[in-house]
Amino acid sequence: MTLPRLVVDLRRLRANIRELQRRSAPAEVMMIVKCDAYGHGLERVVTAAAAEGVRWFGAFDSATAVRARAAAGPDARVFAWVTMTRSEIAAAVRAGVTLGVGDADYLERIVEVNQRRPQPVHLKIDTGLHRSGIRPEQWTEVVRRAAELEAAGAIRVEGIWSHIAEVSDRDDDLARAAFRDAVQRAEALGLTPTVRHLAASAAGAARSEFRFDLVRFGAFAYGIRSVGAPPPDDIALASTLLAPVIRVDAEAVTIGIGSLDGLPSTLAGCFEVGTAAGARRVLRIGPTESVVRPWPRAAIGEEVAVWGPGARGELDATSLAELIGTVGEELLVRLSPLITREYRAGRRPGAG
CATH class of the missing domain: 3.20.20.10 (Alanine racemase)
Structure with a gap:
């Protein structure tokens, strides 16, 4: 991917x-x-x-x-x-x-x-x-x-x-x-x-x-909760944003998502994505790529979860939005229409 x-x-x-x-x-x-x-x-x-x-x-x-x-x-x-x-x-x-x-x-x-x-x-x-x-x-x-x-x-x-x-x-x-x-x-x-x-x-x-x-x-x-409030019982985010690893080196891992895809550049340094090795902080957000702290055995093509149930911690869009003074729905509606939407009716992405 x-x-x-x-x-x-x-x-x-x-x-x-x-x-x-x-x-x-x-x-x-x-x-x-x-x-x-x-x-x-x-x-x-x-x-x-x-x-x-x-x-x-x-x-x-x-x-x-x-x-x-x-x-x-x-x-x-x-x-x-x-x-x-x-x-x-x-x-x-x-x-x-x-x-x-x-x-x-x-x-x-x-x-x-x-x-x-x-x-x-x-x-x-x-x-x-x-x-x-x-x-x-x-x-x-x-x-x-x-x-x-x-x-x-x-x-x-x-x-x-x-x-x-x-x-x-x-x-x-x-x-x-x-x-x-x-x-x-x-x-x-x-x-x-x-x-x-x-x-x-x-x-x-x-x-x-x-x-x-x-x-x-x-x-x-x-499943987008209100700012400053806990999510209602039995309501959960219905989407997971995934981004692929496109480069790996000793100092950083680069993932294929950026501000032109709808990820606000102001989030750089503020949050962590979910990886196979646990949470890793996002250091920089460019137009089409973002730089993340490295993790052992990171591989090109591996996917990380920017938000959603696959983020291994249930990171939700509103939590990210609160970091930059906006609301969770803004992060979702600003996603580029060029990002593929996939639909699943069974097992959650990133689970396991």
């Missing part, structure tokens, strides 16, 4: 999904598949999740949503929440994608583009995160307009949703109160949303009062 590869353990992924379904019940799970399913490969991830009974997929943008729809089949629901251009809206509507709406202008643009059956939408209230969403002082006006459009058969307001910061319980509790108030005001103005969703991975796993009808699980489904 002369190139790095990401080995995705589909058995582990499906086990993570089952655990999140158990924790969330009776709320449903929405599997977030943005950024090519966090770098794991969208089609294989969607197929695995659908086999576990997942009916909702969160796709962020139109192109990803259309891919998710094709992989999930006609019975699944696909939700995309980024504000789109008219051509992107048209593609999403044709594919039967539910659209998240965070401002009044976007709602009007959807109606202008859609000339078919009523388009399902989820209205987003800004509950304090300011990531996007309809401001509380504008909520009544937008809801009234949505009710008019629904009565005219242009849209169907299927859901109401929001994001929360998941930084402190106090802030999240305030956001939850704002969310509940927004739902009540919408219902008072004649809307009948059947899907309410507020929580993502951390709150969805830990706090039942945030689950409502649907929980959006992104990072946790792939």
Whole structure:
């Protein structure tokens, strides 16, 4: 093996999904598949999740949503929440994608583009995160307009949703109160949303009062824990990043992965890879190669584990991310698409 590869353990992924379904019940799970399913490969991830009974997929943008729809089949629901251009809206509507709406202008643009059956939408209230969403002082006006459009058969307001910061319980509790108030005001103005969703991975796993009808699980489904927190019980990283040894000398071992592959150069000197002889520190990270402290009998073609179960210590992506002040999902989504993704349903890579 002369190139790095990401080995995705589909058995582990499906086990993570089952655990999140158990924790969330009776709320449903929405599997977030943005950024090519966090770098794991969208089609294989969607197929695995659908086999576990997942009916909702969160796709962020139109192109990803259309891919998710094709992989999930006609019975699944696909939700995309980024504000789109008219051509992107048209593609999403044709594919039967539910659209998240965070401002009044976007709602009007959807109606202008859609000339078919009523388009399902989820209205987003800004509950304090300011990531996007309809401001509380504008909520009544937008809801009234949505009710008019629904009565005219242009849209169907299927859901109401929001994001929360998941930084402190106090802030999240305030956001939850704002969310509940927004739902009540919408219902008072004649809307009948059947899907309410507020929580993502951390709150969805830990706090039942945030689950409502649907929980959006992104990072946790792939075994990526939150920064500064232990991983949830029975959730584990579903991928292992492996890199080949390409040169060996007395002073160092060179492995075939670098910053152009998505390994941040700022990690140099900060972490250890897993080898047949145990952990060895990474000394330098170049564009296509990295230098590691040597070990006895290192051989060209041997593979080392950068992270994952094969790292002989279960080194996870978030642990690496914390070393450079970022989050675990960033390391996965920045991996080059040229890195081979391999899929296994049995024994974990590097075990033994």
